[in-house]
Amino acid sequence: MIRRDAGPTVVVGGGIIGLSIAYELVRRGRTPVVLDATPRGETGETATRVAAGMLAPASEADDEPAAVVALGRDSLARYPAFVGAVERDSERSCGYRDDGTLWIAVNRDEDAELERLMRAQARHGLDVRKLDAAAVRDLEPHVTPRAVGGMLAPGDHSVDPRRLAEALALAVRRGGGTIHAGWCVDRIEPSPVDDAGWRVGGTEGGWRNSVDAAEVVVAAGARVTAAIEWIGASPGCEVRPVRGEVVRLRGAPLVERSIRTPRIYLVPRTDGELVIGATTEERGFDADPTAGGTMDLLRHAFVAVPGVYDLVFAEVSAGWRPATVDHIPVIDRLAPGLFAAIGHYRNGILLAPATAQLLAEFVVGGERPPALERFAVDRFRSEGGNP
Ligand SMILES: Cc1cc2nc3c(=O)[nH]c(=O)nc-3n(C[C@H](O)[C@H](O)[C@H](O)COP(=O)(O)OP(=O)(O)OC[C@H]3O[C@@H](n4cnc5c(N)ncnc54)[C@H](O)[C@@H]3O)c2cc1C
Helix, strand or coil: CCCCCCCCEEEECCCHHHHHHHHHHHHCCCCCEEEECCCCCCCCCCHHHHCCCEECCCCCCCCCCHHHHHHHHHHHHHHHHHHHHHHHHHCCCCCCECCCEEEEECCHHHHHHHHHHHHHHHHCCCCCEEEEHHHHHHHCCCCCCCCCEEEEECCCEECCHHHHHHHHHHHHHHCCCEEEECEEEEEEEECCCCCCCEEEEEEECCEEEEEEECEEEECCHHHHHHHCECCCCCCCCCCEEEEEEEEEEECCCCCCCEEECCCCEEEECCCCEEEEECCCECCCCCCCCCHHHHHHHHHHHHHHCHHHHHCEEEEEEEEEEEECCCCCCEEEEEECCEEEEECCHHHHHHHHHHHHHHHHHHHHHCCCCHHHHHHCCHHHHCCCCCC
């Protein structure tokens, strides 16, 4: 495709989705400019920083729309090569682990719940195995002796989202891309100087600024509707925040793989951190973690793996999952040269490689990859705003 020279490709948002897209654009010869609202040195309000990093299409198969499960499986298959490339280009580890997920049940009701989950996973053709109590303890000796059964999803992996985001940012810069921190976009409008381009306006360090772009990719997470004029007026791009709290502990490793119960999950990191999550709350943009949320997470974690009692408290944080009306992301071209990758809800870390590679192909090649058809914004427009 012939490149217009109205400016660079601007990516709005430097979370996992925006950075992954910028990285895939760099790999395709572009020099993207990422504008991210979070000021340098601040941790910001990104879902990426809070996320546990489970790459778990099997474990999520029961709750997610079929399109998301299918894209999740596609994305998981891309993960090893994606992480390999990012680690090579950044010379940083992304904390990728392929140890699987062990579901445990501590009573007969939960065991029956696992049977139901297994049937849902079988419908999606996912590899899961039922385990008895002895097999659970053989695999993970620190799991509660009260476990009456379990289920192993060997294909579920995990990654450290903070490390991956840092490595992506480094790889983007090394590849010629630019990342501006503290640049809050509030307006995207057709360029007044170029029929084909866009003007991205906002504030940088408190001052008004603008950038002319050949193409714009909007990947601004949960704030996309609230913060950006034009996109907010675009039917189908309404995104709401679904809050989640997470507790981080540190200490001697207790488990080798992610542990899940019907109530919580525990995800071990290569550096000894144990991430316990997560609450799901409709509370708007309320950032403060609550005593009750923390207490529930720790209580359920203690029931599943009693040894957490002796770990050191490292952090408690809350973030916002970006959710569309139907909980399926919009990964599409909204207008010539204007793209969106938004609404990744509970699976943005998992979906990052597939989203980024498919969208970068779309931006550079001009044709929508067939795998993105289910994520088109038309599904809202055709029936008066409801999918
Ligand atoms: C508690 C919790 C646990 C999770 N666990 C998992 C998990 O285990 N596995 C998984 O796959 N997913 C998980 N998720 C979901 C995942 O974190 C999100 O789907 C994903 O991070 C979305 O990425 P994003 O880049 O779209 O948004 P974000 O990570 O929120 O990033 C958005 C970025 O856009 C920037 N921005 C916002 N507004 C503007 C603006 N106006 N101008 C410029 N920049 C702007 C922000 O500063 C931010 O950097 C979890 C989420 C939560 C909250």
